[in-house]
Amino acid sequence: MTLSTVAHDTFVIERTFAVPVTQVFQAWADPILKARWFAGSADALEAGYELDFRVGGHEVNRGGPPGGPVYTYESQFRDIIPEQRIVYTYEMSADENRISVSVATVQFHGQDAMTRLVLTEQGVFLDGHDTVAQREEGTRSLLDSLAALLHGGGS
Numbered sequence: 001m002t003l004s005t006v007a008h009d010t011f012v013i014e015r016t017f018a019v020p021v022t023q024v025f026q027a028w029a030d031p032i033l034k035a036r037w038f039a040g041s042a043d044a045l046e047a048g049y050e051l052d053f054r055v056g057g058h059e060v061n062r063g064g065p066p067g068g069p070v071y072t073y074e075s076q077f078r079d080i081i082p083e084q085r086i087v088y089t090y091e092m093s094a095d096e097n098r099i100s101v102s103v104a105t106v107q108f109h110g111q112d113a114m115t116r117l118v119l120t121e122q123g124v125f126l127d128g129h130d131t132v133a134q135r136e137e138g139t140r141s142l143l144d145s146l147a148a149l150l151h152g153g154g155s
Helices: 021-029 029-036 133-150
Strands: 004-016 058-063 071-081 085-094 095-110 114-125
Touching: 004 058, 004 085, 004 133, 021 029, 021 114, 029 133, 071 114
Parallel strands: none
Antiparallel strands: 004 114, 058 071, 071 085, 085 095, 095 114
């Protein structure tokens, strides 16, 4: 018998970008820009990365280390107010095993030519395959990639 466990947790990450809110929001909404910082490169669009940025739309990204496992991110957009907030739910799988289910809210606060982004994630981490610490570290890394893109260093 397999032991089933569930761990609930929440984290909040705040970042300030030295660009206007319109530019930061666009990096979440435009499939080419999002693929560059979220999926590794715009080439991901040819490799199966998908972004349908609208309420009810979805996002899919797959990848992982050579030899596996293959991690799959599948999300659905629940609420979008341009340049103010994005709310989405998503699940992560490793090969065929669901490892977590989350709800995330991204808020955009414009301050002159600056943007303060606040990302809040509430997750359910399943059967010890993932933890809030791992997810927060991965999310911080993604936001580092977003910062590099916004500040001219993205690929």
